[in-house]
């Protein structure tokens with residue numbers, strides 16, 4: 001199956017507020033797909049509905065062909081979906097490495113090619129991968145998470161999500177509140193994570209930076225998809241560039 005994730009006619013309501021009004025999204029395996037749009041467009045509601053944190057009113061969320069809409073979040077994590085949340089929500093009182101290990105709570109031992117791999121071996125291997133993506137986290141592994149800079153905390157949030165070995169990584173506004181150089185760094189690591197075989201769905205207001213790394217993007221406007229396309233499709237649309245990319 002080429003699409004790891006397919007969203008069909010998704011609707012989300014908060015009482016009388018219709019946040020998402022029947023959208024369709026496809027995420028091909030091994031790609032980076034973005035949901036772009038202004039404040040209040042419905043991006044966060046959509047991504048939170050995939051991870052089970054926001055209730056779906058109607059429609060389907062097909063993950064590897066199975067409808068996971070409204071399953072409890074822990075079951076969705078077990079299926080291979082992990083979100084790095086907006087605002088990061090790392091555990092400030094724990095060290096960097098303890099935060100990463102919390103991300104691995106759902107990991108179990110497994111058998112690959114007839115060989116048993118223990119839980120600890122799996123966690124150690126993934127921790128190595130996370131430290132390779134983010135060497136600064138290894139340097140700071142014994143430090144309290146609260147003492148990290150904003151960019152390092154964002155790296156920790158992404159690293160923690162990777163520790164669950166997800167098939168698809170959901171990123172909610174990874175650039176939020178960060179300086180341009182830090183954003184550039186984090187986005188190039190996100191691209192590397194994709195090149196190593198992960199599928200990524202990213203929600204962003206920073207359309208310009210995001211379009212540099214994505215394979216395909218959807219632009220949301222008040223709960224509907226206004227348009228979608230590759231970065232070059234979207235960048236050749238003057239109306240869109242003026243509305244979302246500051247001309």
Ligand code: ATP
Pocket residue numbers: 014017018019037038039040041042043044045046205
């Ligand atoms: P932002 O980037 O500001 O988070 P967004 O595109 O992610 O924007 P959502 O956060 O999904 O948009 O919000 C979509 C709409 O739903 C907005 O009108 C918002 O006010 C409303 N909304 C979101 N969460 C709730 C909630 N818990 N209760 C009521 N209304 C909500």
